[in-house]
Amino acid sequence: MPDAARPKRLFLPLPLALGLSLLAGCSLVPQYQAPAVPAAASWDSVSAQQGSAAAGGAWWREFSDSELDALVQRGLQSNNNLAAAMARIDQARGNAEVAASGLFPQLSLDGTYQRQDNYSTTAKRSVALGASYEIDFWGAHRAAADSADQLTQASLLDAQTVRMTLTASIADSYFQVLSLQDRIRLAQTIADDARQVLQLVQVQASLGSASDLEVAQQRNALRTFEAAVPTLRQQRDQALYQLAVLVGAAPQGFSLQRQQLGEMAVPFPSVGVPLDLLAQRPDIQAAEARLKSANFDVGVARAAFLPNVSINLLGGVDTLGSGAIWSVLGSIAQPLFTGGQLEGQLDTSKAHSRELLANYREQWIEALQDVQTQISARQQLQQSYGLNQAAVQAAREASQLAQVRYRLGSIDFQTLLIAERTQYQAEDALLQVQLQHLQSSVGLFRALGGDFRQAGAAVAQASSVATSTPSDSARQEPRP
Numbered sequence: 001m002p003d004a005a006r007p008k009r010l011f012l013p014l015p016l017a018l019g020l021s022l023l024a025g026c027s028l029v030p031q032y033q034a035p036a037v038p039a040a041a042s043w044d045s046v047s048a049q050q051g052s053a054a055a056g057g058a059w060w061r062e063f064s065d066s067e068l069d070a071l072v073q074r075g076l077q078s079n080n081n082l083a084a085a086m087a088r089i090d091q092a093r094g095n096a097e098v099a100a101s102g103l104f105p106q107l108s109l110d111g112t113y114q115r116q117d118n119y120s121t122t123a124k125r126s127v128a129l130g131a132s133y134e135i136d137f138w139g140a141h142r143a144a145a146d147s148a149d150q151l152t153q154a155s156l157l158d159a160q161t162v163r164m165t166l167t168a169s170i171a172d173s174y175f176q177v178l179s180l181q182d183r184i185r186l187a188q189t190i191a192d193d194a195r196q197v198l199q200l201v202q203v204q205a206s207l208g209s210a211s212d213l214e215v216a217q218q219r220n221a222l223r224t225f226e227a228a229v230p231t232l233r234q235q236r237d238q239a240l241y242q243l244a245v246l247v248g249a250a251p252q253g254f255s256l257q258r259q260q261l262g263e264m265a266v267p268f269p270s271v272g273v274p275l276d277l278l279a280q281r282p283d284i285q286a287a288e289a290r291l292k293s294a295n296f297d298v299g300v301a302r303a304a305f306l307p308n309v310s311i312n313l314l315g316g317v318d319t320l321g322s323g324a325i326w327s328v329l330g331s332i333a334q335p336l337f338t339g340g341q342l343e344g345q346l347d348t349s350k351a352h353s354r355e356l357l358a359n360y361r362e363q364w365i366e367a368l369q370d371v372q373t374q375i376s377a378r379q380q381l382q383q384s385y386g387l388n389q390a391a392v393q394a395a396r397e398a399s400q401l402a403q404v405r406y407r408l409g410s411i412d413f414q415t416l417l418i419a420e421r422t423q424y425q426a427e428d429a430l431l432q433v434q435l436q437h438l439q440s441s442v443g444l445f446r447a448l449g450g451d452f453r454q455a456g457a458a459v460a461q462a463s464s465v466a467t468s469t470p471s472d473s474a475r476q477e478p479r480p
Contacts, residue, residue, distance in 0.1 A: 027139035028306075029146075029299030032292055035357055037364045039274045043375055046271055054272040054280065056453030059445040060171055062267035063438075067258050068174055071247055075170045078248025082166055085159035092148075092155035099148035102141035105133040110316075128316025128325065135310065140303035147296035150289045157286035164282060164450030166246065171442045173243040178261035179435035180236035183428060184229055185260070190424040191225035197403065197420065198222050201413065214413040221417060225424065261434065266441050268378060271448060277367050280449030284367055287360040294353040301346040307334040367447070374444035381437040388430040395419075395426035 060072050076082065107129065114124040136142055198218045204210035241251035278284060312329040335342060402419035405411045 027299060028302035029143050029296055032295050035360055037361060042273055043271055043372060045379060046375060054270050054276060054448045057451050059451055060167060064265050068171060071174060072167050072170050075166055075247040079166055079246060080248060082162050085162040089155045089159055092152040096148035096152045100145040103145060105131045107131050126316055128314055131313040133311050134308060137309060138303035138306045140300050143296040143299035147293040150293035154286045154289035157282040157289060160282035160455045163455050164446060167450055168442050168446035170246050172439050173239055173246060175435055175438045176239040177236060177243060177256060178258060179431055180232055180239060181259055182261050182431050184232045184236065186427050187225055187228040187232060191222060194222040194225050194420060217417060221420060266437055269445055269448060271375065274368055280452040281367050284363050287363045291356040291360050294356045297349045298353055301349040304342050307332050370447040374440060374447045377440040378444055381433060381440050385433050385437050388433050392426045392430045395423040399423040
């Protein structure tokens with residue numbers, strides 16, 4: 001036989017092995033069924049317009065604040081926690097490639113050179129190509145690869161959850177900084193007013209129309225208002241430094257252009273229906289991806305009880321003239337006694353699947369609670385904000401009238417002091433409710449899934465990149 005024909009003869013068993021793998025279509029993976037979850041037809045206390053489909057997308061733009069838009073974009077580009085989540089996606093992809101390697105033959109190239117000098121000098125040279133392949137009769141390798149694919153998808157969704165939380169945290173911190181700056185200015189303004197009243201009381205005390213006790217009481221009120229300023233500044237600085245970390249900046253020298261919260265729009269997003277959360281909340285989708293992965297792991301544990309069939313091929317050339325060298329070795333291994341190892345692994349995989357099922361249902365219920373809580377907060381705080389505005393207006397009028405009547409001597413100092421403190425408390429409470437009102441809107445956007453449409457498109461794009469690698473593309477071949 002000519003030498004040129006020998007290499008073809010050597011590698012005939014490799015296509016045969018691949019053909020046998022196609023016949024190995026048996027799978028021991030349990031049939032996956034989407035878990036049943038409790039859900040109502042609609043949210044409580046939501047109008048028909050508010051119940052329309054949630055829009056998704058860049059929700060922070062609904063507040064119409066260009067600095068907030070810039071901060072969110074900076075955070076999406078520079079936040080370290082988000083960068084770490086993206087790195088975990090690459091780790092999961094690498095693990096998926098390792099898990100998929102069992103679906104393909106393992107090839108190796110070996111070369112030897114030997115020189116002996118017994119009674120005559122002898123040189124031997126050989127080159128051999130080896131291949132080994134374990135036929136996936138029971139679908140263990142396929143199940144392991146599918147399990148790793150689901151974990152990769154879970155990592156993608158985890159990154160989307162980090163993104164969802166990050167954007168909401170940036171908005172919350174931004175509004176908190178501005179609200180605290182407003183409260184600082186309020187405390188300083190009230191302190192200035194109290195200082196003027198103190199001067200008035202001191203003049204009246206010098207004239208004998210006011211007592212030293214009244215002077216001391218007003219001085220105490222002034223110092224109380226002044227003492228609130230350092231505490232509020234410390235809270236403002238803490239929120240500002242936290243905002244700097246969220247956007248990936250050093251706290252030193254970090255500042256905002258906007259200096260007050262003022263009158264800001266408070267959007268109320270459409271909330272859709274409860275079942276929409278299954279497609280919008282990335283944390284729920286990630287929990288289901290892990291549940292699917294655990295389901296595939298059960299199939300891997302079941303297959304470990306059954307025989308393994310492997311084929312080892314070797315083909316090469318000996319340069320001494322003896323021509324080709326080759327060998328074919330097939331083996332079958334059946335576990336007989338493993339001391340409970342296989343049974344324990346199967347029990348562990350089943351228990352892990354049950355654990356993740358419970359986690360998935362808990363995640364779903366908590367998501368329903370999250371949205372319903374934010375809906376209630378948004379509605380109640382809107383009413384509270386209106387009532388506090390009325391209270392502030394009344395407190396301002398009462399304080400102004402009290403100062404006029406005190407100068408005329410028609411009311412005592414205690415009435416003036418009460419009016420003064422009531423005004424400060426009412427205005428400070430209004431600023432706090434305004435912040436809570438804004439943050440409840442942010443919380444509702446977050447609870448609905450954040451920018452789930454844009455982030456979902458990014459995840460889909462990342463998934464398509466992941467599945468375009470050679471190993472993953474080969475894994476998409478249909479099973480017989």
